[in-house]
Amino acid sequence: MDILRVENVSKSFGGNKVIDGLSFAVPENSVFGFLGQNGAGKTTTMKMALGLLKPDGGEMYICGEQVSCGQTNTNRHIGYLPDVPEFYPYMRPKEYLRLCGEITGLSNDIIKSRGAELLALVGLEGVNKKIGGFSRGMKQRLGIAQALLNEPKLLICDEPTSALDPIGRKEILDILQQVKGKTTVVFSTHILSDVERICDRIAVISKGRLVLSGTIQELKARHRADGLTVEFASPGDLDRFMGDPHVAPYTEGAAQNGLGVTLHVNDMAAAQTAVIETLAQGRILPLKLEVMEPTIESLFLEVTK
Amino acid sequence: MRAYAAFCNKEFMESVRTYKLFIMGAVFLLLGMMSPLLARFTPAILEAVAGEMPEMVIIIPEPSAYDSWLQFFSNIGQMGLLALVIVFSGLTAGEIGKGTVINMLTKGLSRGTVIFSKLSAAAAIWTVCYLLSILAAFAYTAYFWGAHETHHVFLSFFSMWLYGILLIAFVIFGGILTASIYGSMLLTGGVVVVMMLINILPGARPYNPITLSGENALLLTAQRTVSDFAPALIVCAALILLLTAGSVAVFNKKQL
Structure with a gap:
């Protein structure tokens, strides 16, 4: 009731x-x-x-x-x-x-x-x-x-x-x-x-x-994860990563923050595969690779905009 | 009924712990004692003043018990009622303004009960303090002048009492209406001024509740009759009922 x-x-x-x-x-x-x-x-x-x-x-x-x-x-x-x-x-x-x-x-x-x-x-x-x-x-x-x-x-x-x-x-x-x-x-x-x-x-x-x-x-499920954050050890790594044609479909609208970058993607699995392949092929070792869970805060900010 | 008793109880606790009861008690006891004393010693004081100025001749009749009661009703009717209005000015205004009553209402206390218990508690305090002043005045008057003739004793005192209740009803109504202490006092003061103005018209005089606080001494000495007071008493009682019903109605509609 x-x-x-x-x-x-x-x-x-x-x-x-x-x-x-x-x-x-x-x-x-x-x-x-x-x-x-x-x-x-x-x-x-x-x-x-x-x-x-x-x-x-x-x-x-x-x-x-x-x-x-x-x-x-x-x-x-x-x-x-x-x-x-x-x-x-x-x-x-x-x-x-x-x-x-x-x-x-x-x-x-x-x-x-x-x-x-x-x-x-x-x-x-x-x-x-x-x-x-x-x-x-x-x-x-x-x-x-x-x-x-x-x-x-x-x-x-x-x-x-x-x-x-x-x-x-x-x-x-x-x-x-x-x-x-x-x-x-x-x-x-x-x-x-x-x-x-x-x-x-x-x-x-x-x-x-x-x-x-x-x-x-x-x-949280409805607003499924759409962000993938990669953090690099140096600006050079970041530039090489961003310049790679493999990840080009995902870098549009990406938010850079210091040595980190957050990619906004629709298909998380495909994007994750592409990113990991790029990193491996370019021998770029990231400090952090994280799938962004939606927080109440991000939901709140999104809906009260 | 239990809620009514509980809230009345709270009102009494409030008047004790915020010293309202003591202030009222002290003021009314003082006024009760002062009136016969003033009546008794005013001629002596004036004589002493006149003695220093031999060219001034003041003829004062020997004071009587009647002067004592004249003083009493004039003091209670002015200073006493002023104290009454000031002490109770926050009765409803304070609670609504501060929001203390919201908790009570959300506990299921009906708004009518708030009004009735506040009116009852204030009326009870006014009654006790007023009786105190009457007793003091009686004691001193009897001491100075011995047994003296009085008429319509109950009605003389009751009229002032009922007028006091009317002022309390106005204070409550003003507080509900404006939710502010100043609003409550302004309304009550404004009404008293209006009643004074109405008193200028001779035709309206017998119906004017302000008569109940102004001509009591005349009633006590049989210069007025019961029938002179009856219309004002009825108008006053009707106003009290109307104001209380109005307070409940306005409070029920009030958004808090």
């Missing part, structure tokens, strides 16, 4: 069209990376799913129930971590979680046990100072704890790692990895290495439109 379904949603602010006919679905138990540049419409989409913003057109469904702006029925399935979570600064973490639990309608026993469990999960057990004195990383971790309190079917995290230092980022990703399997995670970001670490599906939006979506394996 699809936990979140977005159907042909549009949204403008003033005359500025931020989301333009966006459709995608998030299947159950996936970690869904929601990618896009700053201002691409990620936060807007998430806020519409939470009923905080009203779409101009189209529909959204959470667990099959339609989201309606201003009403919070569908929110009982969701845990939300905003990009910069704001808490009541005069409260202590346990008090904040109790408030959240009472609002969601959890029993006192459950609030107590799950609250303690979650504070341990996010590494805030025993922290009893007021939230006003928390660092940004601590707030982000408390944000995850409050988002998971009602055991949501869907956890929506808006750029949970963007503002954190490398250690804080790793901690947040580790926590998300731990909840993987128990709950579906939708997580927006523009940090591509985070996506490769924990996501199994991604959707990329650009200028309010979906430009790429699927599982990471699918996408």
